[in-house]
Amino acid sequence: MVGRRLTGRLLVASPVMRDPNFDRTVVLMLEHSETGAVGVVLNRPSHVRASDILPDLEGLALPPGTVHVGGPVQPEAAICLVKLAFPESGPSWSHLFGSVGSVNLDKPVAELGQASLGLRLFAGYAGWGEGQVETELEAGGWLVLRREDEDAFGPDPAGLWPAVLRRQKRSSLAMLAAFPEDPSLN
Numbered sequence: 262m263v264g265r266r267l268t269g270r271l272l273v274a275s276p277v278m279r280d281p282n283f284d285r286t287v288v289l290m291l292e293h294s295e296t297g298a299v300g301v302v303l304n305r306p307s308h309v310r311a312s313d314i315l316p317d318l319e320g321l322a323l324p325p326g327t328v329h330v331g332g333p334v335q336p337e338a339a340i341c342l343v344k345l346a347f348p349e350s351g352p353s354w355s356h357l358f359g360s361v362g363s364v365n366l367d368k369p370v371a372e373l374g375q376a377s378l379g380l381r382l383f384a385g386y387a388g389w390g391e392g393q394v395e396t397e398l399e400a401g402g403w404l405v406l407r408r409e410d411e412d413a414f415g416p417d418p419a420g421l422w423p424a425v426l427r428r429q430k431r432s433s434l435a436m437l438a439a440f441p442e443d444p445s446l447n
Contacts (some may be wrong), residue, residue: 267293267394269358269439271412272300273404276437280402285422288387288403289413291340291357298389301331301340303413304421311382316341317370323379324416331383340386341366344378344414350429351376359410381414404434 265319272288306329307393309324323344331340341364343354350356353368354376364370364380373380397403406425415421426437 267298267405269361269408270408271303271408271425273422274405275401275404278402278407282386283402287412287421287425288332289342289361289408291363291386293394296391298394300387301342301383302329302387304418305330306418307384311380313321313381313433314384315341315366315370318380318382320379321370321373321377323381323414325418329381329418330382331385332387334386334388336385338385339366340383342383342413343373344375344380344410346376346378349376359408361413379414404437406434 262275267290270273270290272290274283274286274288276288278284281401283302286305290298290300292299304326305413306327309328311326312319314328318341330336342357343362343364345356345360345362348360350362351372353365353370353372354362355365356362360378362376364373364414370380394403398405406429412421412425417424426434
């Protein structure tokens with residue numbers, strides 16, 4: 262039984278991952294069950310301002326203040342994560358894990374009030390059908406690593422892949438942070 266073992270964890274693309282949708286990505290797993298898995302790519306900021314898409318996010322979107330490409334599935338769908346001041350659910354948000362919550366975008370963002378320390382907006386998501394993520398894990402495409410809540414909200418999302426690898430205690434994982442993008446040019 263799979264259960265929720267990947268929920269709240271990071272899937273970090275290993276250097277052997279050659280799918281262009283996921284090359285050098287860090288995915289925060291939002292849900293994992295027997296029927297599949299859903300997450301968002303944390304380290305693909307776009308050049309589109311979050312407040313241009315949702316004006317209510319003006320002043321609430323954390324730096325760099327842009328929409329992030331959350332994954333290749335339903336790029337027109339929006340997922341909004343909130344950095345929570347306290348780990349509770351409320352009328353317009355749900356606590357997921359740690360200081361990470363999700364915002365119900367059908368409700369006014371202002372309802373977050375003092376619960377929010379900032380937001381990050383994602384266009385699309387990463388999704389896997391039944392058994393698919395497990396197959397990719399067995400093939401060595403992903404590293405399953407502990408998350409730090411700041412991973413979802415840090416000011417340098419583009420630098421997250423090497424940063425997550427560098428902080429690993431196992432030197433073999435930490436060394437992957439320096440793995441060249443194209444080993445044939447090394």
